[in-house]
Amino acid sequence: MLSQQIATIVAAAGGSGHEELAPLIAPPLAIGAIMFALLMVMLFITLSYSNLGKRHEAVEEHVDPHRQHPNKHDHGQGH
Template sequence: MLSQQIATFVAAVGESGHEELAPLIAPPFVIGGAMFAILVVLLLITLSYSNLGRRHVAVDEHSDPHRQHPNKHDHSQGH
């Protein structure tokens, strides 16, 4: 049953001949080049933020009992 449906589909596709492709706004290499350029710009923007973690010396967070969600991971050693 399934093989008959597949054979019918293959025969129908074979009879349709050449299908016309949808028009593009530019040649494929121009579209690919533009996509590559956009991704390179996004990469450079991402890399420009890489120094934010090294800008200041890391400081331990103080234990504040008035915080709405206090840090319970220090097991009351941060007082």
């Protein structure tokens, strides 16, 4: 009995065969091209900052034992 009702519901739900799609702002290919172009612009902006770490040589941090909140990364060199 229950399986017959389920089969009837499934047949009625699948019987229409066509659902109306939601309207789009532009054709799908145009939306994809705009998204791709936007991601490429963001990629080039990101890559333009890649040389910031190569401007000069790294300078060693001065170990100051009198700082109020000394970092714990000096491995005891400040004592």
